Amino acid sequence: MTDTIIIGAGAAGCMAAVFAARYGKKVLLFESGSRIGRKLRITGKGRCNVTNNSPTEEHMRNIPVNSRFLYSAFSQFGAEETMSFFEELGVSLKTERGNRVFPVSDNAEDVVNAFERELKNTGVKLIKQPVSSLILEEGRCCGVVSGGKEYRSGSVLIACGGKSYPGTGSTGDGYRFAKSAGHTVTELKPSLVPLVSRDKFCAELMGLSLRNVTAQLYDGGKLIFSELGEMLFTHFGVSGPLVLSASSHIREMQPGRYRLVIDLKPGLSPEQLDARIKRDFAENLNRDFRNGIRKLLPAKLIPVIIRLSGIDPERKINGITREERRKFGELIKAFPVKISGFRPIEEAIITSGGVSVREIDPRTMESKICPGLFFAGEVIDVDAYTGGFNLQIAFSTAYSAAIYL
Helix, strand or coil: CEEEEEECCCHHHHHHHHHHHHCCCCEEEECCCCCCCCCHHHHHHHCCCCEECCCHHHHHHCCCECHHHHHHHHHHCCHHHHHHHHHHCCCCEEECHHHEEEECCCCHHHHHHHHHHHHHHCCCEEECCCCCEEEEECCEEEEEEECCEEEEEEEEEECCCCCCCHHHCCCCHHHHHHHHCCCCECCCEEECCCEECCCCHHHHCCCCEEEEEEEEEEECCEEEEEEEEEEEECCCEEECHHHHHHHCCCCCCCCCCEEEEEECCCCCCHHHHHHHHHHHHHHCCCCEHHHHCCCCCCCCCHHHHHHHHCCCCCCEHHHCCHHHHHHHHHHHHCEEEEECEECCHHHCCEEECCECHHHECCCCCEECCCCCEEECHHHECCECCCCCHHHHHHHHHHHHHHHHC
16 A cells, blocks of 8 residues: 555646655556656647746736635745746746746756656656546545556545646546546636637638737627737637637637637837838839738738728729728728637647536645545646646645645
């Protein structure tokens, strides 16, 4: 019999295993894949945005779901402690735009390798095979079954992620284990996920990447998100960093309710843009409209934006009215994309929903229903916006659990 068993060698599982072992526990760490930290390796485009270098209050503002549940965990182990932990393990860090923290090397492998070394240094036993079920006796969790064999322990931590990116091992098993112990699992939805649009021009623009644009997300007439960055048109709709961030602000997807408005020239005021268009027009007075705006927009976008403007593409520029020019400028500053749905949860970075926080002790992460059972990371019904906030949730909840395992 061992002291504690941890299911899942991702961000939360590795952090919990290291600290539980440091506190003198004998730890068995189960991982269903061939290597640890599979999702960590691909986060932040392979750079691994480990946390956000900001106060706890800022983290709370970026956690729209059940942030109050996390106050205790963050007070014990916040962004400052996370950064100190990785620096201690030899991973030099840097803070970039938006207080996002990355390894100086820009290589997520350095984070995973640091975990691997520390797991070995602290004597954690890693077993690379999936857990099939929990051992539940007299209302208590006292081990797991894996490979047809029982592994007994004083406590079990479920840290095997959500349902997003199943190729990294996040297959939703944690929810099944939680339900078997009597827990409530709230509705599971994708978060930080590409968005579907029925606008036919999205497929026409497939592969077009826009940089340094501002995307605004509206819920009806209410602005709920605005950010400068990059996005991408796809065969199904839109993707890229801006779109993933915007998606996490959508709570209840309903076709027709949400729309993205893209400012293609955020560096220019409407007046400055109009002056720029007038200059381009003046240089191309006798050209067709479609040929006179080549310097203004990406080539792939020109046929689409002309169609939306309602101006005949073969019309001579010297025949375009002042009002038509003004409306064309407005379209450039507010290019509309109707949102009709999310892409599948398997394509999401984060799963929204999970084990109900009402059934978990926020101080210890232990189940209020089944003694000996603990939770950490994405399996819990908490999720955040992009910027390192989700990984900090994983690390903070893992540390809180590790103390009491």
